[in-house]
Amino acid sequence: MRPLLWADAGASIGTAARLLDGGDDSCVLVRLPGGFGIATDHDFRASLADDSVSRETALGAICSAPVVTVNEHADAPAALLQMIEHGIHHLVVTTDTGDPAGVLRLVDLASADVRDPLLVRASVRRARSIEELGPATSALGETVLEMAELGTPALQVSGVLSAVRDLVVQRVVELTPTAAPADEVSWLVLGSAARREALPRSDVDTALTWPDSLAGRESDLREDADLVLSGLERCGLSRCPDGANATEPLFSHSVGEWREVTRRWTHHPESQSALLLASIVADNRALTSVDLGSDLMRSMLDAARSRAFLSALLGFTVAVKPARGILRDFAVDHASAHRGRLDIKHGGLWPIVLLGRWLALAAGVPTGSTVDRIIRGTQAGLLTSDEGDDLVAAFELIFQLRFDRELAAIRSGGSADSHIAPASLEPLQRRFLRDSLHAVSRIQTSIRKAWASRGP
Template identity: 25%
Template sequence: MPEENTFFLAVKDYCHRDLITCHIEDRIVDAAIVMREKSISSIIACDDKGEPVGIMTDRDLRIKVVAGRVDPEKSVVREVMTSPVLSVKEEDTLFEVLYQMSRHRIHRLGVVDEKNRLIGIINESDIIRLQNRSPQKLLRSIDEAEDIPALKEIHDHMKELIAFLRGNGVSTRDLVRLISLLNDQMALRLIEILQNSQFPDLPEKCAYLVLGSEGRREQTLKTDQDNAIIYADDLSATDIAKLKNFSQVLIDSLIEIGVPECPGGIMAKNEFWRRNISDWKDAIDGWIATPSGENILNFSMFSDMRTLWGDTSLEQELRKHVIQRASENGIFLAHMAANVCLFPPPLGLFGRIKPEKSGPHVGKIDLKKSGIFAITEGVKTLALEAGILEGSTTEKLQVLLKQEVLNAKQVGDLEAAFNLLTFFRLRSQIASAASGRDPDNYLAPSSLNRVERGRLKVALEVVQSFQGSLSSHFQLQMLRR
């Protein structure tokens, strides 16, 4: 969004609503201690009825208390606070905030609702931070980060940026691509920091791969680590030991920054996901030869590989091996398709959406399990059969269209369903993050309006139809289990 448009955003979306208060008869020193403990530059002073009647700021402490030689142990907040609290309405724009701050030469304002009740505070620094909410500035901050704590701070700001951009009309597709770009740059900058500080002589013939949704560049706010390392067969024992130490420090540093570890252990610090290229080929052959649920998961995750750092020729060699083995093993691809069909969308009688009836997610559906997984994995399976390995789900769909594996209507329906499910997923995750909850993949259909529920139902019907097509295409009724 153009920077000038920032000034016409509504105050209600950017003010602080967690008001920290004190009593007007509290000692100044006690109120100041609260300000220090809460890391705030002002505190609201209330009367006996709990009504806010004034505000004491750090400027008041400097000018009225310290310079004015007021004893903070004996004097009370009422004596130095500013009253009344100057305010704007929550529906006002940030332009009005800047105008009032300039007019009264102050750095913060109260925010009131339609009944003139104080509901929040907005500071001058909030607007400055808002003007800095751009992908370019965040990417520049990543490039300039000097250590892991700096990257962690930037990672914490990423959710705020994504929420801000979504609230200002940026498309879900662009947000997903941005999330992947930021995560890529974060990991690359971390590797640079580690190389400069601890690992200056890493071997050249190795590569750090990102897998799964990160490999496809389809991440949302709920993302954990899925990665691996490949290295050349002729690497020395010393170099292999260096890679082991590097991978352990790298993954632990990503966790420290705020990228959760993979619950399934799909991380380069685990030996299973760190091999030379010949061992990787053997592992792929073994997964294909025995299409168990775990082997299908491992193969599927690995087939989304993308080199983030290192020698890309190693990845290219493995890609050729994966494509060749997949093309030779139609039975394995059929098992992959069957695995996709194990998760039918939650549609009941007359196509009604069926949320979970018990457990921690009662009344909700798992958007990933209910549809996103079927689309990404089903498209991937068809793409492998057609000799396609790289690219996002949307990119693979376009290639499948050109090769006439799918027709234009199927591709259009699948793209629309995938985009809608991803939109609901990301919107729900942003809302969870804003309310202090961990983002997840769940959505309550009851939270949607009538039109949105109708669109969700159609998207799930598309998934259901796609699973039927996969079953027919791979003749799953003939598959022995």
């Protein structure tokens, strides 16, 4: 974090630019009547090419406001993700009271491993057709490989990947000619995309919502959705092969219908299909018409706050057991295709993802990544601090293992699955994995007992 340089909005551009002369700073914060703005070295250079601006023009004419900020308690990956999402090179750090405390620059936060994603993001933003979007999106694969080779942790790479893929979805929606204007519907991503935990070859799970005023146009809206998903496929992003797509009646409703559907699912927790569907839709994040899409999250949260539903969902959650053996370290598959191998997705990641999802709903804030959700669950007293630390460590380890397998398959040109032979791991990795799976099992039991002890 670098110290702040301040200037008044009425100061001339030339005067403000001299504050940067000879130093290692690259931005000035600008005092504005309603807060503050920012003028970066890029803004000063751009002003030289603008005939309507001179060195005597007031600084307020070229500064940007509002300013993208990050809280001083955030970690480096969170700050990096903010920069990638907004396509910026400077981030103002604020205190808990919202006062500026310093500035983060991209070149200080990370080296070459994060500059390429910003270039890819800029190419995606500049694309004016689906045909132009394809090459821009394809460059993301090489960027992911380079970041991984430079030692960037898998969850950080995944966060960057997810942020750029979000923009691809937004641009495809904007660039696809549809019967209904794009701003009249809200596109949402589900599953790993919503949690920002996508892998390089992950498909895109989507949902759709629209105002009740568009009732009767469901067929047109779903046909529009098919055009968008086809556009995404042309950019290398596959629709969900299991049917979690905005074209399906199960995942596309008006706002009012979504409220009724989620109320019906959560009021019948005895139905396993209702629990499954409710848990899927709990992982959602609006990418377009965000205010409209946020109604889905609010309706889901309102419906899911009942004790009966949370209890039933917890039973569904802890029924998915980690792949830990009783007599041996691991529970491996015995089918011929995967004999002697461990499924780290369904027997490792999935039990933790489900716990994170339940913790988020029980805490009343169902957004964020699995790690975010575990942290909030700890803060809400649903986990002890040691349990929270153990779950986060387990998730990071297993996610890295799965991520590495996918990257190896990309490099070799082969296909990847989530099965690994425990004997192929380094001894320390193997021990950590064994301890992690045992910790997840122990925490599942602990959470269920603690929840039952709370009473009705």
